[in-house]
Amino acid sequence: MVWRHTLPSKAKVSAAKAAAKAAPVDPPARLAVRKTYKLYIGGAFPRSESGRSYPVTDAHGKLLAHAAQASRKDVRDAVSAARKAFAGWSGATAYNRGQVLYRVAEMLEGRREQFLAEVIAAETGTAADAAAQVDAAIDRWVWYAGWTDKYAQIVGGANPVAGPYFNFSLPEPSGVVGIIAPQESSLLGFVSVVAPAIAMGNTVVVIASSQRPLPAVSLAEALATSDLPGGVVNLLTGSAAELAPWLASHLDVNCLDLTGIDPADRVPLAVAAADTVKRVFAPGPIDLAADPGMSRLGAFVETKTVWHPTGV
Amino acid sequence: MTITSVASGTSGLSDVTSDDASLRRFLHGLPGVDQVGAEGRAVALATRSIKTTAKAWAIDAAIGMVDLTTLEGSDTPGKVRSLCAKAVRPDPSDPSTPPVAAVCVYPDLVATAVQALRGSTVQIASVATAFPSGRASLQTKLADVRDAVLAGATEIDMVIDRGAFLAGRYLQVFDEISAVKQACGTAHLKVILETGELVTLDSVRRASWLALLAGGDFVKTSTGKISPAATPPVALIMLQAVRDFAARTGEVRGVKLAGGIRTTKEAVRYLVMVNEVAGPRWLSPHSFRFGASTLLNDLLQQRHKLTTGAYDGSDYVSID
Numbered sequence: 001m002v003w004r005h006t007l008p009s010k011a012k013v014s015a016a017k018a019a020a021k022a023a024p025v026d027p028p029a030r031l032a033v034r035k036t037y038k039l040y041i042g043g044a045f046p047r048s049e050s051g052r053s054y055p056v057t058d059a060h061g062k063l064l065a066h067a068a069q070a071s072r073k074d075v076r077d078a079v080s081a082a083r084k085a086f087a088g089w090s091g092a093t094a095y096n097r098g099q100v101l102y103r104v105a106e107m108l109e110g111r112r113e114q115f116l117a118e119v120i121a122a123e124t125g126t127a128a129d130a131a132a133q134v135d136a137a138i139d140r141w142v143w144y145a146g147w148t149d150k151y152a153q154i155v156g157g158a159n160p161v162a163g164p165y166f167n168f169s170l171p172e173p174s175g176v177v178g179i180i181a182p183q184e185s186s187l188l189g190f191v192s193v194v195a196p197a198i199a200m201g202n203t204v205v206v207i208a209s210s211q212r213p214l215p216a217v218s219l220a221e222a223l224a225t226s227d228l229p230g231g232v233v234n235l236l237t238g239s240a241a242e243l244a245p246w247l248a249s250h251l252d253v254n255c256l257d258l259t260g261i262d263p264a265d266r267v268p269l270a271v272a273a274a275d276t277v278k279r280v281f282a283p284g285p286i287d288l289a290a291d292p293g294m295s296r297l298g299a300f301v302e303t304k305t306v307w308h309p310t311g312v
Numbered sequence: 313m314t315i316t317s318v319a320s321g322t323s324g325l326s327d328v329t330s331d332d333a334s335l336r337r338f339l340h341g342l343p344g345v346d347q348v349g350a351e352g353r354a355v356a357l358a359t360r361s362i363k364t365t366a367k368a369w370a371i372d373a374a375i376g377m378v379d380l381t382t383l384e385g386s387d388t389p390g391k392v393r394s395l396c397a398k399a400v401r402p403d404p405s406d407p408s409t410p411p412v413a414a415v416c417v418y419p420d421l422v423a424t425a426v427q428a429l430r431g432s433t434v435q436i437a438s439v440a441t442a443f444p445s446g447r448a449s450l451q452t453k454l455a456d457v458r459d460a461v462l463a464g465a466t467e468i469d470m471v472i473d474r475g476a477f478l479a480g481r482y483l484q485v486f487d488e489i490s491a492v493k494q495a496c497g498t499a500h501l502k503v504i505l506e507t508g509e510l511v512t513l514d515s516v517r518r519a520s521w522l523a524l525l526a527g528g529d530f531v532k533t534s535t536g537k538i539s540p541a542a543t544p545p546v547a548l549i550m551l552q553a554v555r556d557f558a559a560r561t562g563e564v565r566g567v568k569l570a571g572g573i574r575t576t577k578e579a580v581r582y583l584v585m586v587n588e589v590a591g592p593r594w595l596s597p598h599s600f601r602f603g604a605s606t607l608l609n610d611l612l613q614q615r616h617k618l619t620t621g622a623y624d625g626s627d628y629v630s631i632d
């Protein structure tokens with residue numbers, strides 16, 4: 001290989017020197033450290049397998065950062081990470097899951113200012129709206145942390161049967177849940193769909209809001225430091241329209257939450273999900289300000305009924 | 313790479329094994345391996361992109377090259393029978409899936425495999441010669457081999473005496489392989505070098521040539537009981553050895569990679585390496601094999617993805 005050096009002419013050099021003398025420019029106090037927003041798969045923060053990324057802008061079109069644009073192979077990797085984590089997470093005691101979820105709330109509380117800034121940048125509302133959203137998101141973790149070891153007591157129970165048996169019904173986690181998070185609410189919407197699914201012992205693959213993914217990625221950093229085992233929550237950013245069909249047709253996904261998909265676009269996904277008899281949850285418009293209630297806790301559980309002979 | 317430093321002409325190869333000194337001179341006269349170069353070449357070959365129809369071909373070719381293996385102390389006749397059923401029809405939901413090349417079991421389970429594979433094209437391979445350590449007397453090793461052949465094994469996987477090889481007693485290793493080859497009769501002989509214990513790529517090259525000179529039909533990387541097992545640089549050196557051996561003698565011998573190959577991606581990379589280093593005529597179960605158990609499941613999952621367009625999980629393939 002031949003290297004060709006182009007030497008600046010003497011005149012140019014002296015002109016540059018003169019300019020430097022005439023207008024001394026203060027160097028910046030320190031270099032800007034820009035954040036790379038990546039995926040969260042199996043407890044690690046990889047870039048997309050495809051190498052793609054896309055610009056994320058605020059409401060006024062100003063560039064905030066580039067986020068990873070996940071591909072179908074990232075969906076595949078995320079699902080296998082979720083499947084791998086399922087045995088451990090669903091086998092953990094409900095009490096332990098509650099403690100871990102409460103720790104997520106603690107982590108969020110400590111980084112409240114960061115999330116506030118990110119939500120303000122991502123969304124169109126006022127600072128007060130954003131603060132309310134961050135507070136509600138933290139409170140929601142606490143709410144679902146409390147439910148982990150209480151839900152079975154409310155919906156499970158002893159059934160009266162005509163025979164010499166004790167008969168119990170218990171809710172058990174469904175498995176791997178594919179979630180398309182709400183598109184409008186970047187943080188509270190994400191928390192509202194993810195927390196109830198993992199509280200019940202499921203593991204999830206969640207596609208964040210396509211236009212406003214950044215707070216969710218920062219939340220994943222909080223999850224990674226909250227004793228939540230790797231693979232319980234797997235976060236993908238990118239185009240929900242591109243990724244959701246792979247999630248819907250994946251044979252190893254047990255449930256599909258279509259909250260973030262426009263009702264008009266839900267049918268093809270539900271059809272693809274029907275091939276493997278997935279449990280499809282396609283609720284109406286989600287009211288994030290309202291009391292979250294228990295409805296989402298029941299979306300991804302299966303009821304196991306046990307017959308135990310009496311008199312032994 | 314061409315070999316010019318060794319004894320000249322094809323007839324020279326019979327001379328080199330006449331006594332210990334000639335054999336040592338020949339093996340130590342082989343060109344030294346440039347380890348950094350070999351690793352670099354292996355990495356470079358792994359970057360090829362194999363997609364769509366080429367990938368479909370590669371997956372089916374790889375399935376047809378698998379020696380479906382179970383070598384556990386806990387093996388039972390039932391487990392071997394289920395493995396044989398899987399070998400004949402790897403994907404019961406898709407009859408177009410080719411059968412694997414062979415099943416590989418311990419000698420005492422060969423009879424079970426023979427019964428289960430009657431009427432199929434699947435070969436019966438058996439490990440022998442005090443697998444996996446190879447620490448037994450020659451008589452015991454030969455008895456082990458005869459036992460397996462008598463039970464119906466069509467391929468024998470023997471282990472070399474790594475202790476003797478590393479101590480430089482090459483003729484002893486050579487004689488042992490020759491004796492085992494004789495005991496095999498018509499059965500094919502695969503010679504396990506256990507490259508994880510050979511330390512350097514130079515040793516791998518010498519051991520490969522030693523095995524080929526002694527009449528091994530295949531050189532095989534490892535028992536699967538030692539880590540590291542099959543690695544790309546080791547495969548590269550072994551493929552070079554069979555290629556150069558064919559150039560010298562006109563005889564095509566095979567390579568079997570065993571241990572640690574678990575994904576379709578790795579398998580396809582090795583197929584690329586076979587094609588590029590040895591040549592396309594080696595892309596056949598007669599001259600290239602994968603010794604594996606979990607690899608087959610990943611191949612089937614990838615095949616399923618290509619035919620249906622949807623990903624599946626490990627629940628859709630059998631555990632063993």
